[in-house]
Amino acid sequence: MLPNVPEGAPVLTAAAMRAAEDRAIAAGSSVAALMECAGTGVAEWVHRLAAGSEVLILCGPGNNGGDGYVAARVLASRGVPVRVAALGEPKTAAAAQARAAWSGPVEAFPGGLADGDTAPILVDAVFGTGLTRAVDDAVADAIRLLAGRARLSIAVDLPSGAETDSGGDFGAGKLANFDGTLALGALKPAHVLQPAARHCGAVRVIDIGLGSLDAVLRTSPRPQIAAPGPESHKYTRGMVAVVGGPMHGASELAARAAYRAGAGYVLLLTGGLPHPPHAIVRQRWSPDALADDRIGAVVIGPGLGRDDRAREKLEAALASDRPLVIDGDALHLLDGRLRGRDAPTILTPHAGEFAALFGAGTGSKIMQAQDAARKSGAVVVVKGADTVIAAPGGRVQVAAPTSAWLSVAGTGDVLAGTIGALLAQHVPPFDAASAGIWLHGAAARMIDRCFLADELADALPEALERAR
Numbered sequence: 001m002l003p004n005v006p007e008g009a010p011v012l013t014a015a016a017m018r019a020a021e022d023r024a025i026a027a028g029s030s031v032a033a034l035m036e037c038a039g040t041g042v043a044e045w046v047h048r049l050a051a052g053s054e055v056l057i058l059c060g061p062g063n064n065g066g067d068g069y070v071a072a073r074v075l076a077s078r079g080v081p082v083r084v085a086a087l088g089e090p091k092t093a094a095a096a097q098a099r100a101a102w103s104g105p106v107e108a109f110p111g112g113l114a115d116g117d118t119a120p121i122l123v124d125a126v127f128g129t130g131l132t133r134a135v136d137d138a139v140a141d142a143i144r145l146l147a148g149r150a151r152l153s154i155a156v157d158l159p160s161g162a163e164t165d166s167g168g169d170f171g172a173g174k175l176a177n178f179d180g181t182l183a184l185g186a187l188k189p190a191h192v193l194q195p196a197a198r199h200c201g202a203v204r205v206i207d208i209g210l211g212s213l214d215a216v217l218r219t220s221p222r223p224q225i226a227a228p229g230p231e232s233h234k235y236t237r238g239m240v241a242v243v244g245g246p247m248h249g250a251s252e253l254a255a256r257a258a259y260r261a262g263a264g265y266v267l268l269l270t271g272g273l274p275h276p277p278h279a280i281v282r283q284r285w286s287p288d289a290l291a292d293d294r295i296g297a298v299v300i301g302p303g304l305g306r307d308d309r310a311r312e313k314l315e316a317a318l319a320s321d322r323p324l325v326i327d328g329d330a331l332h333l334l335d336g337r338l339r340g341r342d343a344p345t346i347l348t349p350h351a352g353e354f355a356a357l358f359g360a361g362t363g364s365k366i367m368q369a370q371d372a373a374r375k376s377g378a379v380v381v382v383k384g385a386d387t388v389i390a391a392p393g394g395r396v397q398v399a400a401p402t403s404a405w406l407s408v409a410g411t412g413d414v415l416a417g418t419i420g421a422l423l424a425q426h427v428p429p430f431d432a433a434s435a436g437i438w439l440h441g442a443a444a445r446m447i448d449r450c451f452l453a454d455e456l457a458d459a460l461p462e463a464l465e466r467a468r
């Protein structure tokens with residue numbers, strides 16, 4: 001049930017890590033001291049997890065390899081059987097020092113390891129944040145093979161071959177799957193962005209003495225959502241208007257999710273005959289349907305359609321001064337019409353909708369989301385297995401990876417309704433988006449597998465129970 005990365009944690013790029021390291025050194029530390037901390041922290045985790053089994057540590061030529069030599073020395077001093085295999089001699093002074101302090105043998109990697117060689121515990125200290133180009137095929141293949149054969153595989157800082165800042169895979173499909181990754185000093189984008197994130201397993205951060213870290217990017221925190229008090233009534237709990245269209249199911253799901261996420265009153269503007277759940281107030285759409293100033297948020301897009309009537313509805317929603325969640329079909333009808341909107345606006349595109357709206361951008365998903373938020377003036381939620389939330393002012397979060405079972409029809413509609421409920425309760429738009437994604441992800445993890453989007457909506461109250 002635990003998310004596999006720490007919540008609300010700073011995420012630093014390779015350059016930001018180097019800057020933090022420079023600050024620590026200016027304050028009296030040294031690369032060797034940081035490496036000692038890193039290697040000792042790795043050894044402590046491995047010692048606990050290895051439970052006496054033999055550990056094979058693969059060391060690269062840079063400081064990631066240096067961390068590996070330190071870990072080997074510390075593990076051996078604690079009586080853990082350790083083997084070290086290295087990809088050449090160390091190339092940095094600190095790694096060379098760590099290598100010199102390791103008194104055991106060093107096997108050649110990958111060439112020196114016999115076919116079928118393995119150890120129950122595999123530690124990958126080959127490359128970390130210093131990797132700037134693809135890893136040789138023979139090296140990538142050997143890491144993947146050894147990690148696959150091990151009972152437990154652990155990456156030091158990053159799975160070797162991961163691109164630190166973009167979460168890309170330098171090896172193009174050759175990254176090994178690890179059970180765990182020990183992030184040194186702080187999380188890096190590769191721990192939360194796909195495809196690298198899925199290779200990390202459970203990620204834990206090891207303190208290496210860098211002090212407090214200031215980062216623009218963080219993982220989404222667990223939200224704190226207050227329960228209603230004695231003074232609450234349906235309108236203070238938030239009134240959400242869902243503007244529907246020809247695909248009724250989608251707007252029904254958004255409306256249901258809005259209630260399940262705590263809204264006090266949900267109005268579904270599609271019309272039609274009354275049917276359960278009767279708590280959803282169904283009305284026909286009219287141009288002045290959004291004039292009721294008790295409406296705290298409007299959700300538009302799920303099931304809206306893309307015809308002239310859909311355009312007319314979107315036009316009215318954009319012209320209103322209501323906070324807006326724009327999703328699904330409405331994203332396809334936007335064509336830059338957000339400019340000049342003062343009320344809070346949240347866009348929730350998936351990758352395809354994002355590309356259609358903002359073009360095929362360059363840079364990491366994080367940079368692209370920030371750019372889109374700046375250009376549109378809206379909070380932009382780029383959904384996926386690595387959902388990024390960006391605000392126009394530059395604030396940005398990555399949600400902890402959640403259940404892949406969310407990849408089913410209707411879950412986006414549930415998310416739009418969930419965010420709408422929080423927005424209607426006057427939660428600021430960035431926080432509403434962040435909390436909505438957290439609730440949605442927590443609900444998915446709780447109901448586990450093969451769920452219907454309706455059931456996801458119905459699991460939101462249990463997720464809310466954990467957001468206190």
Ligand SMILES: NC(=O)C1=CN([C@@H]2O[C@H](COP(=O)(O)OP(=O)(O)OC[C@H]3O[C@@H](n4cnc5c(N)ncnc54)[C@H](O)[C@@H]3O)[C@@H](O)[C@H]2O)[C@H](O)CC1
Pocket residue numbers: 017018020021031034035036038039060061062063064065067091092126127128129130131132133134135136156157158184185208
């Ligand atoms: N940042 C910190 O505060 C600390 C980080 N530590 C660890 O150090 C690594 C980063 O170390 P660095 O030496 O910069 O890079 P790497 O070890 O990741 O690798 C660089 C090394 O590898 C060579 N190289 C690069 N790409 C390739 C390639 N495709 N094939 C072969 N060789 C390649 C390059 O020339 C270098 O020699 C960080 O992740 C932490 O693990 C320390 O613990 C200190 C504190």
Ligand SMILES: [K+]
Pocket residue numbers: 064124125126127128155156157158159160
């Ligand atoms: K590594």
